[in-house]
Amino acid sequence: MKTKNKRFENARLITGNEACAEAAIVAGMRFFGGYPITPSSEIAEVLARRLPQVGGVFVQMEDELASMAAIIGASLAGVKSMTATSGPGFSLMQENIGYASMAEVPCVVVDVQRGGPSTGLPTLPAQADVMQARWGTHGDHPIITVAPSTVGETYEWTIKAFNLSEQYRVPVIILLDEIIGHINEKMIVPDPKDITILDRQRSTEAPDTYLPYQQTDSDIPLFADFGTGYRYNVTGLSHDETGFPTNDPQKIKALYCRLNRKIDRYRKQIIEYKTEYLGDAEICLVAFGSSARSAYRAVRLARQQGIKAGMLQLFVLWPFPYDTLAEIAKRIKTFIVPEMNLGQIAHEVSCATRKDVIKVNRVDGGLITPAEILERIKNVSV
Amino acid sequence: MFPYEKYLRLEKFPHIWCTGCGCGIILKSLLRTIEHSHLEKDDIALVSGIGCSSRTPGYVDFNTLHTTHGRAIAFATGLKLAKPGLKVIVVSGDGDATAIGGNHFIHAARRNLDITVIVYNNHIYGMTGGQASPTTPIGKKGSTAPYGTIEPSFDISGLAIAAGASFVARATCYHAVRLDKYLEQGLMKKGFSLIEVLSPCPTYYSRPNRLGTSVDMLRWYKDNSIMIEKAKTMTEEEKKGKIIIGVLEDRERPEFCDEYRKLCEKAKNHRR
Numbered sequence: 001m002k003t004k005n006k007r008f009e010n011a012r013l014i015t016g017n018e019a020c021a022e023a024a025i026v027a028g029m030r031f032f033g034g035y036p037i038t039p040s041s042e043i044a045e046v047l048a049r050r051l052p053q054v055g056g057v058f059v060q061m062e063d064e065l066a067s068m069a070a071i072i073g074a075s076l077a078g079v080k081s082m083t084a085t086s087g088p089g090f091s092l093m094q095e096n097i098g099y100a101s102m103a104e105v106p107c108v109v110v111d112v113q114r115g116g117p118s119t120g121l122p123t124l125p126a127q128a129d130v131m132q133a134r135w136g137t138h139g140d141h142p143i144i145t146v147a148p149s150t151v152g153e154t155y156e157w158t159i160k161a162f163n164l165s166e167q168y169r170v171p172v173i174i175l176l177d178e179i180i181g182h183i184n185e186k187m188i189v190p191d192p193k194d195i196t197i198l199d200r201q202r203s204t205e206a207p208d209t210y211l212p213y214q215q216t217d218s219d220i221p222l223f224a225d226f227g228t229g230y231r232y233n234v235t236g237l238s239h240d241e242t243g244f245p246t247n248d249p250q251k252i253k254a255l256y257c258r259l260n261r262k263i264d265r266y267r268k269q270i271i272e273y274k275t276e277y278l279g280d281a282e283i284c285l286v287a288f289g290s291s292a293r294s295a296y297r298a299v300r301l302a303r304q305q306g307i308k309a310g311m312l313q314l315f316v317l318w319p320f321p322y323d324t325l326a327e328i329a330k331r332i333k334t335f336i337v338p339e340m341n342l343g344q345i346a347h348e349v350s351c352a353t354r355k356d357v358i359k360v361n362r363v364d365g366g367l368i369t370p371a372e373i374l375e376r377i378k379n380v381s382v
Numbered sequence: 383m384f385p386y387e388k389y390l391r392l393e394k395f396p397h398i399w400c401t402g403c404g405c406g407i408i409l410k411s412l413l414r415t416i417e418h419s420h421l422e423k424d425d426i427a428l429v430s431g432i433g434c435s436s437r438t439p440g441y442v443d444f445n446t447l448h449t450t451h452g453r454a455i456a457f458a459t460g461l462k463l464a465k466p467g468l469k470v471i472v473v474s475g476d477g478d479a480t481a482i483g484g485n486h487f488i489h490a491a492r493r494n495l496d497i498t499v500i501v502y503n504n505h506i507y508g509m510t511g512g513q514a515s516p517t518t519p520i521g522k523k524g525s526t527a528p529y530g531t532i533e534p535s536f537d538i539s540g541l542a543i544a545a546g547a548s549f550v551a552r553a554t555c556y557h558a559v560r561l562d563k564y565l566e567q568g569l570m571k572k573g574f575s576l577i578e579v580l581s582p583c584p585t586y587y588s589r590p591n592r593l594g595t596s597v598d599m600l601r602w603y604k605d606n607s608i609m610i611e612k613a614k615t616m617t618e619e620e621k622k623g624k625i626i627i628g629v630l631e632d633r634e635r636p637e638f639c640d641e642y643r644k645l646c647e648k649a650k651n652h653r654r
Contacts, residue, residue, distance in 0.1 A: 052649035066456035073460025235448035
């Protein structure tokens with residue numbers, strides 16, 4: 001039966017993992033290298049079917065180290081690329097995520113989180129890779145991490161992840177969790193004309209004067225695809241503007257400072273969040289990913305009972321919105337952070353607000369219920 | 383005199399390699415082969431991991447990619463599949479290719495991806511100071527095998543053949559003329575090609591094992607190498623301690639990029 005209501009023409013009932021895969025294709029992703037791992041495998045399965053249809057490459061690599069390496073190689077050829085994994089695989093990818101940070105190669109890594117450490121809880125949800133997403137690889141490095149909470153947001157933030165990665169020449173991590181990855185939810189697929197798609201800025205300089213890591217006003221060097229006449233060098237060693245290894249202390253310092261400044265100075269443009277009932281709130285809930293779903297419900301239930309609770313949902317976890325939280329902390333004293341780990345984001349909220357944060361945690365594979373959060377809200381409001 | 387300068391980034395010299403290192407011999411052979419094969423510099427991507435041999439890309443004027451330890455072939459896989467027109471060449475050492483990168487090595491051979499891998503086999507981890515590698519012969523010393531290694535070594539070429547490579551050849555740094563030929567055959571072969579080159583490391587392999595200078599090593603290669611054709615007529619006993627060189631495998635197998643193209647055609651007809 002065909003519906004005449006235009007509003008539902010683009011409605012789909014799909015999972016977060018499917019939305020992620022479809023959105024990546026819309027974003028222009030044409031290379032996926034991955035290795036099977038629960039609960040992320042559906043992303044690879046959808047792309048194994050879809051990418052050959054659109055002239056893209058799907059390759060199942062021999063492990064996660066290879067997957068990460070392959071997507072960097074493909075991106076250097078100018079092709080938007082992605083991989084998807086879960087905690088243990090994400091651990092294996094860390095060295096080459098550092099390489100992508102260092103060599104400034106755009107790429108997107110989806111981590112559908114499960115409980116950990118180690119093999120942990122393969123089929124149950126967790127949100128315990130927040131710090132791994134930020135600090136999993138060694139050294140001071142730039143990174144962007146986003147965390148959608150619904151299937152619709154997964155679609156939207158997958159496209160945004162590619163845009164951020166292309167814009168800032170940085171690896172972008174999409175933190176999903178088992179709930180969002182596997183939930184079947186209605187979403188409205190946006191009209192292509194309403195979608196913004198960004199591509200990395202490419203050099204128009206003549207190859208013989210091109211500097212692959214040139215210090216520019218924007219701090220973001222211009223890209224040149226491999227095999228287009230720009231014969232330059234890419235290395236994970238500390239390098240100078242020409243892309244060759246250097247031991248010159250000034251050049252090394254300039255590189256590391258620029259790499260980190262590149263994200264830090266644009267953090268206001270990168271960071272996105274959503275608030276609800278925060279205007280007159282006395283209690284602020286800070287949540288992301290699937291726990292944000294329960295948090296919204298808890299806030300609405302609290303409001304029905306006359307408790308002035310409000311909500312801050314984080315879409316971008318890294319860079320972390322320290323300034324935003326510091327600003328909120330001028331008015332609000334009580335912060336509650338529900339998350340499926342033992343307090344990874346709560347710690348950052350505490351740093352930003354300089355207040356003791358009330359933590360609502362679960363690490364037993366169960367999701368945090370609205371009732372659990374509501375109870376804490378009621379406890380602090382009396 | 384062959385115009386090596388045409389392909390070198392002379393401003394990056396002097397190179398980091400020790401006196402007597404085999405890396406230069408292999409590099410020169412590769413450059414001669416590229417010239418002889420009429421390959422354009424813009425169309426070549428030279429990819430490496432970590433180690434002495436892996437510093438090669440920095441000195442040559444191609445699209446060059448110096449990656450992480452052991453992962454060169456995995457990076458090269460992405461690069462080749464994303465841009466099949468590129469001639470992708472991987473330079474790697476014995477440790478880089480068969481210890482930390484062993485998994486990528488066998489799987490690229492199994493897929494029969496159209497890349498050429500040159501493994502510089504000097505039987506030791508040179509860059510980190512002479513630790514034993516998967517190709518250090520039994521009884522030979524390394525800084526982590528002070529009493530001599532007790533581990534049997536990998537046959538790198540044999541590994542590639544077993545895994546499915548289209549073309550496999552072994553040479554030594556003494557056999558530079560033959561090496562030119564094998565490299566050219568490898569570069570022209572559709573599919574995964576491996577060229578294993580025995581290469582002297584006078585600093586970290588010959589010295590602790592009292593094997594003399596680099597020239598002594600080259601002489602040892604000369605005196606102990608036998609061609610595969612002759613080896614086929616010899617007994618196991620006669621072959622003991624010998625280096626078998628030559629084209630060890632040359633066969634036609636479906637190549638990955640070609641097969642992927644066919645798969646795309648099939649997928650397009652199955653549009654849902």
